[in-house]
Amino acid sequence: MNDPNNRTYLDMKMWDKNIGRTFYQTHPKDKNQYRTIYIMWNAFVNAPRPMISNFITGTPPDGMEPINPLYFSRLNRVPQYSPF
Secondary structure, three states: OOOOOOOOHHHHHHHOOOOOOEEEEEOOOOOOEEEEEEEEEEOOOOEEEEEEOOOEEOOOOOOOOEOOHHHHHHHOOOOOOOOO
16 A cells, blocks of 8 residues: 555655756856755655755866756755655
8 A cells, every 4th residue: 555654756756846856046146166966855844855066167068957046046955854
């Protein structure tokens, strides 16, 4: 039986298509710098979380999309609950 409290990684990936994707964000003061943001599923807080790199000088790779500022803001919020 499928228990709705026991979701798998693939369930979460179907729920949020951004899990497992990498985006970029340009530096607000220096347009020649950018950083990458990888979206991962954190089972401990039961929410997607960003893995953010340091800013580097260069241009983002072809095909990589910029992250939506509202989505990035949502990812950086502290979860309201914990499964523990």
